[in-house]
Every structure is written in structure tokens, then in C-alpha cells.
Amino acid sequence: MSTNKFFGGKLASGALLIAAGLLGASLQAQAAAVITINNLNAPGEGFNDPTPVAPVGGNSGTTLGEQRLIAFTHAANIWGATLTSNQPIVINAQFSNLTCTATSATLGSAGATSIFRNFPNAPKANTWYSYALANKIAGAYQGTAGAAQINANFNAKLGQTGCLDGTFFYLGLDSNHGSNIDFVVTLLHEMGHGVGFQTFTNGSTGAQNGGFPAIWDHYLMGSATGKLWKDMTNAERQASALSGDKLVWTGPLTNAAAPEVLRQGVPALNVSGSQAGATAGAHPVGEASFGPALSATPITGAIMPVVTAAGALDLACDPLTGLNAIAVRNNVALVSRGTCGFTVKVKNLQNAGAKAVLVADNAAGTVTGLGGSDPTITIPAVRITQADGAALLAALGKRTRTTSAVYATLGLDMSRYAGTDSAGRLLMFAPNPYQGGSSVSHFDTSATRNLLMEPAISADLTQSPLVPQDLTFKLLQDIGW
Amino acid sequence: MIQKKTQQALRLASAAALFAVAGLAQAAGQTVAKDPETGALRAPTAAEAQALQGKAASGRLSNAASQPRGLLTGKINPAPVYHRDGTVEQELDESSQSFSVAVRKADGTIETACVTGAEAAQAIVKGKKSISKTAKVHAHEHK
Numbered sequence: 001m002s003t004n005k006f007f008g009g010k011l012a013s014g015a016l017l018i019a020a021g022l023l024g025a026s027l028q029a030q031a032a033a034v035i036t037i038n039n040l041n042a043p044g045e046g047f048n049d050p051t052p053v054a055p056v057g058g059n060s061g062t063t064l065g066e067q068r069l070i071a072f073t074h075a076a077n078i079w080g081a082t083l084t085s086n087q088p089i090v091i092n093a094q095f096s097n098l099t100c101t102a103t104s105a106t107l108g109s110a111g112a113t114s115i116f117r118n119f120p121n122a123p124k125a126n127t128w129y130s131y132a133l134a135n136k137i138a139g140a141y142q143g144t145a146g147a148a149q150i151n152a153n154f155n156a157k158l159g160q161t162g163c164l165d166g167t168f169f170y171l172g173l174d175s176n177h178g179s180n181i182d183f184v185v186t187l188l189h190e191m192g193h194g195v196g197f198q199t200f201t202n203g204s205t206g207a208q209n210g211g212f213p214a215i216w217d218h219y220l221m222g223s224a225t226g227k228l229w230k231d232m233t234n235a236e237r238q239a240s241a242l243s244g245d246k247l248v249w250t251g252p253l254t255n256a257a258a259p260e261v262l263r264q265g266v267p268a269l270n271v272s273g274s275q276a277g278a279t280a281g282a283h284p285v286g287e288a289s290f291g292p293a294l295s296a297t298p299i300t301g302a303i304m305p306v307v308t309a310a311g312a313l314d315l316a317c318d319p320l321t322g323l324n325a326i327a328v329r330n331n332v333a334l335v336s337r338g339t340c341g342f343t344v345k346v347k348n349l350q351n352a353g354a355k356a357v358l359v360a361d362n363a364a365g366t367v368t369g370l371g372g373s374d375p376t377i378t379i380p381a382v383r384i385t386q387a388d389g390a391a392l393l394a395a396l397g398k399r400t401r402t403t404s405a406v407y408a409t410l411g412l413d414m415s416r417y418a419g420t421d422s423a424g425r426l427l428m429f430a431p432n433p434y435q436g437g438s439s440v441s442h443f444d445t446s447a448t449r450n451l452l453m454e455p456a457i458s459a460d461l462t463q464s465p466l467v468p469q470d471l472t473f474k475l476l477q478d479i480g481w
Numbered sequence: 482m483i484q485k486k487t488q489q490a491l492r493l494a495s496a497a498a499l500f501a502v503a504g505l506a507q508a509a510g511q512t513v514a515k516d517p518e519t520g521a522l523r524a525p526t527a528a529e530a531q532a533l534q535g536k537a538a539s540g541r542l543s544n545a546a547s548q549p550r551g552l553l554t555g556k557i558n559p560a561p562v563y564h565r566d567g568t569v570e571q572e573l574d575e576s577s578q579s580f581s582v583a584v585r586k587a588d589g590t591i592e593t594a595c596v597t598g599a600e601a602a603q604a605i606v607k608g609k610k611s612i613s614k615t616a617k618v619h620a621h622e623h624k
């Protein structure tokens with residue numbers, strides 16, 4: 001079996017001790033925490049898989065099991081150097097066969113094994129804290145001595161036939177993962193949840209665990225009502241979990257550090273003009289991963305739609321001809337998402353002389369970005385919601401062949417940081433419509449730069465949870481770390 | 482040297498965990514473990530219970546494997562524990578765990594997302610739910 005008696009002066013067999021603090025001192029990490037990994041795999045499996053492999057990306061292991069464990073240890077070391085606790089953090093870890101298809105897979109799971117309230121030194125009464133955090137605050141081991149604080153389970157079959165075929169965990173330590181899944185960053189994210197980056201309130205039903213809020217809920221607020229999650233009814237929490245850009249973090253440390261991490265300026269579309277009608281004003285937009293970035297110096301132009309013979313928004317998947325080509329020249333083109341890639345549409349509109357492009361979504365929901373790559377694109381493009389696209393098309397009912405009295409001003413709102421609301425509070429993930437299992441326990445995807453604890457792992461993440469690379473540890477400090 | 486010690490510790494860990502799995506037994510709804518040193522039956526440690534849970538989840542051991550089980554004891558729907566000093570402890574199950582999932586899109590790109598609970602992860606992996614809006618879309622959604 002696996003036990004851990006480090007603070008008794010002896011490390012029992014069966015545990016891997018991670019002596020943290022190896023990564024250098026940081027003003028954000030007062031000291032360090034000891035992380036112990038319990039390897040639950042049987043011989044020949046998971047962390048003990050004897051399959052020979054070549055060293056990769058700074059990982060010197062020569063078997064698959066060794067490399068998995070070295071990568072796991074690397075991630076644990078990062079957290080160990082970041083967190084401060086005089087109590088060890090024990091992780092029950094294993095690789096096992098998790099759900100897969102040829103084109104999809106559960107990569108792994110992690111989280112706190114237990115939660116505690118009303119423990120010695122608890123800052124807030126009747127409030128759940130994750131196991132590791134409760135131990136830190138109490139300065140003593142809570143619950144059963146030696147029990148693990150975090151559970152972690154990862155997919156042993158990933159990349160094999162029938163399990164996201166051909167896409168493997170990249171076990172290197174340098175994030176040079178190519179088309180594979182970066183195991184270290186995935187671990188850092190899931191361990192983040194394990195040490196407390198999560199609520200224990202059900203986001204789907206709004207129900208608190210046992211009727212008590214999590215410490216998370218003391219800082220999570222619906223900005224439309226000004227209510228904290230701890231003070232909401234179940235129905236209010238349900239609504240808040242799908243409130244789009246109306247769910248914010250109120251923790252002072254995180255919000256104060258936001259300017260050190262996030263880009264100043266958020267994409268902004270302002271509509272004006274004598275025919276703008278109800279569309280006048282600011283509208284949310286999603287940025288494109290191609291073409292020139294929006295800047296503080298906005299682009300302004302008349303909005304002109306690309307339309308079908310029936311007058312509906314067209315797709316612009318083919319080179320523009322006739323009236324559509326005349327309409328977009330030197331104007332801001334409005335087209336519909338669908339059928340072809342975003343870069344195809346924008347390139348066709350660029351070739352027709354458009355100065356910018358608004359791509360109206362073809363499905364309801366929160367606005368998101370435009371993916372793709374084409375270095376020959378030189379005009380900016382953004383996505384707008386399906387509803388905004390329909391409203392703009394209606395407002396453009398009165399127009400000439402070459403211009404309209406509905407104008408777009410497209411640029412960056414420099415009064416905000418990307419990933420915050422107008423009051424400078426971090427936006428938390430609350431997609432609308434609601435997606436099963438989506439979680440308010442993440443930063444919103446509008447954050448730029450990308451953050452470790454967004455719901456998707458971004459390719460450009462560093463391995464640091466600290467400012468100026470990331471806000472994850474600041475949020476953990478807000479809740480007591 | 483450090484790495485050598487690490488590997489040695491890991492080998493020991495794996496051997497101990499194996500024994501814990503092999504020594505587990507169930508009787509009358511209670512879980513017991515066979516102590517590797519004395520051979521006596523006793524309550525399982527947290528690690529042993531965790532290993533048992535893994536067995537149960539694989540469907541080899543329990544006829545109730547589909548029900549949420551505590552992450553430490555393997556108990557179904559674990560109840561809160563009230564300690565003398567006022568501390569209240571609540572063991573969690575997989576419904577509170579965070580799951581990373583990945584899906585290959587038609588254009589060959591991979592989308593990842595982190596969702597709460599095994600049920601939500603299964604729904605995405607089995608194609609019953611989409612993750613397109615949960616992803617950092619400007620990196621993934623191309624049309």
C-alpha cells in the first residue's frame with residue numbers, strides 16, 4: 001500500500017515525494033508545499049508500463065511508465081513551488097482505460113477528494129474548502145491521516161486504435177507538443193482544480209453541496225444583479241451559470257493583477273448612423289486568428305451586406321460579382337457564417353475591395369472568434385452574433401448600391417482588459433446556451449493572453465500559474481492559498 | 482541520483498498498490514483489506530479504497546459500479562462526517578471531478594474542453610454534446 005509519513009521524519013515506501021521549491025523563489029509563493037504522488041497502478045500498467053520509448057523534450061525516461069511519471073512529477077513540482085502549506089498534498093494518481101472513440105477521448109480527470117467546513121482557523125463559517133486548502137489553513141491534517149487530497153486519473157489508451165487514433169499525450173517537459181496533447185499543461189490545469197480552483201455547488205441545478213456554499217461562491221458574482229453566488233437562490237445560480245458576460249470574479253488579488261497579465265483593449269464594434277435604429281451602440285465581437293489585429297485606432301465605414309437574390313445574407317464563399325461586388329467596395333462587409341472557411345469568405349471580400357468584414361453567426365449563442373490562417377489576408381474581420389446580424393440586415397433595408405447610413409466603428413476599447421468586464425473584474429465562464437458539464441470554475445475564454453484555467457487548453461500556454469504569465473495563482477490566493 | 486531515487490520510490494509504490502488491489506475483498510457490503518505484513522483483515526486505507534474504486538468502475542467487482550462512489554472510501558453517496566471539534570468532512574465522488582476531453586473535428590483539428598462530472602465527459606466523447614462553444618474558438622473553429 002501507499003502511505004506518507006514525511007512529517008514524521010520518514011517517507012514510507014509507496015509514495016513519491018516532491019520536494020517543492022525547486023523552481024526558484026517568487027514573490028507570489030511565500031514558501032512551498034510538499035506534494036506526494038501515490039502511484040496506484042499495478043506492475044506493467046500506467047506509470048509502470050515497461051514499453052521502451054526514446055527520451056523526448058527534456059523527459060529522460062526510457063519507458064512509457066517512467067516518462068509518464070517524470071511528466072507528472074514535473075507538473076507537481078510546479079504546483080509545489082507555487083503553493084504554500086505546512087501540510088503535504090497527496091495525489092492518488094493512475095492511468096487507466098477511460099472512455100474513447102476513434103475520434104474522441106476522455107483525456108483524464110482530477111479534483112478534490114473531499115471538502116471541509118468549520119475546521120480550525122476556517123476564515124468563513126459554514127463554507128466548503130477543498131481538502132488541500134483546508135489542511136493548509138488549519139495547519140493540520142484534516143480527516144483520515146494520510147488520505148489523499150486529490151484524485152487524478154488519466155487515459156492509458158490515448159492515441160491507440162479506437163482512442164483518438166494517432167493523437168498521443170506529449171510527455172516532453174518543454175510544451176513542444178505539435179499535434180499531440182501536452183500532458184504537463186493538461187496536468188497543471190487538472191491539478192489546479194484539485195487544489196481548489198472549483199466550486200462545489202452544482203452549476204446545472206444551482207444546488208449547494210449539503211446546503212452550504214463553497215469558498216468559491218463568496219467571490220463569484222452575477223454582475224446583472226450584483227449578488228454573490230453564496231447569496232443566490234438555486235434558480236438564480238442556474239440563470240447566472242449561463243449569463244454569458246455577466247458572471248464575474250470579485251476576488252481583489254486577481255482583479256488587481258489583471259492589468260499585469262491581460263491585454264489592454266477588448267474588441268469593440270460600435271454601430272451608428274441615421275438608419276442604425278435599434279442597432280445603434282456597442283456590440284460584442286469575436287476576434288479572428290488571421291488578418292491584422294484590431295487596434296486602438298478604429299476602422300470606420302458604412303456597413304453593406306452581401307445578399308442572395310432573395311435578400312438574405314449570403315455566404316461569400318465564391319468571388320463576388322455584380323451588385324455584391326459593388327456594394328462592399330471601400331465598405332465594411334456583412335456576410336453570413338457557413339459552408340466555407342472564414343478565411344475563404346474574408347479573402348473573397350478583400351479581393352472585392354472591402355475594408356473590414358463582419359461575419360454573422362449562423363447559430364444562436366455567445367459570440368466567439370474566427371479560426372483559420374491565411375497570411376495574405378490584410379483586412380480585419382470579426383464575428384458577430386446571429387441576432388446582431390439579423391438586426392443589422394434589417395436596418396440596412398434602406399441603402400444605395402454603394403453605401404448605407406449604418407456605420408461600423410471597429411477597434412479596441414482601451415478602457416478594458418481582455419477577459420474583464422467594464423469594472424475590471426475577471427469574467428468567468430458562463431456559456432449561453434448552457435452546455436452540460438460546462439463549468440463556472442473556469443476563467444472566460446475572452447481572456448487574452450490565454451490563461452491556464454480556461455475551459456480549453458490553449459496551445460500557447462506557458463507552464464507558469466503566476467503573474468505575469470497567468471492569474472491562476474492569484475485567484476487561489478483570493479480563496480485562501 | 483534524484484531521478485534514481487524517484488524511480489525506486491515509484492517501483493515500491495506500484496508494488497504496494499498492487500498488493501492493495503489483490504488483497505481487497507468484499508463481504509456483506511463491507512470492504513476489507515488484507516494487511517500485507519500481518520495478513521490480518523482490516524479496514525482499507527485510502528489508497529486501497531481508491532484502487533478498489535478503480536476495479537469497481539471497470540465493472541469487474543461491483544454490480545453497482547455505475548453509481549457515484551466516494552473517491553476515498555468507494556462508498557456509494559458518501560455521507561458527511563461530523564468531527565468532535567465541529568469540523569464537517571464531505572467525501573466527493575466523480576460528479577465533482579473535472580474531466581478533460583478531446584474531440585477530433587472534421588478538418589482534423591483537435592478541440593479540448595474541461596467539463597465537470599463523468600456524465601458530461603461521456604456525453605461529449607460519445608458525440609451527444611458539442612464542445613464547440615467551450616473551446617478557445619479562434620484557435621479551433623475555422624468555418
